Amino acid sequence: MADVHSPSVRSKNMAAIKGKDTKPEIAVRKFLYANGLRYRLHRKDLAGKPDITSFKYKTVVFVNGCYWHRHKGCKFSTMPKSNTEFWVTKFQGTVARDMRNYAVLKDNGWNVIVIWECEVNNRSYEEWVATRIRANV
Numbered sequence: 001m002a003d004v005h006s007p008s009v010r011s012k013n014m015a016a017i018k019g020k021d022t023k024p025e026i027a028v029r030k031f032l033y034a035n036g037l038r039y040r041l042h043r044k045d046l047a048g049k050p051d052i053t054s055f056k057y058k059t060v061v062f063v064n065g066c067y068w069h070r071h072k073g074c075k076f077s078t079m080p081k082s083n084t085e086f087w088v089t090k091f092q093g094t095v096a097r098d099m100r101n102y103a104v105l106k107d108n109g110w111n112v113i114v115i116w117e118c119e120v121n122n123r124s125y126e127e128w129v130a131t132r133i134r135a136n137v
């Protein structure tokens, strides 16, 4: 398989695959903590092991990488030029799994919030996230 990424991009992607304690996730945690919200991390007993769980507000937060989780219309949601078919299938699997997990959580009464990596980078999520967690809407 041809590899289009530089080593630094690749290691960043590996962290994203691993999906735990990524840089954007840590930024969101710090922001929430500074705003008085308390949470648990990576609860295995919840669908999709949400990055952040607030039991008080019955809200889960996923901090999703734009590339792996296919942020629609986002410039970071690029498609590899080689092995495209393989990647399309793989990405579809990831997105389908995300949707299933969100549906299970919602069915169980959880408020599901998705924050995209690009929203963390430009800090636009800071305007709405605390309110949406506390409002459980």
Ligand SMILES: [Zn+2]
Pocket: 066, 071, 074, 075, 076, 077, 116, 117, 118, 119
């Ligand atoms: Zn994005």
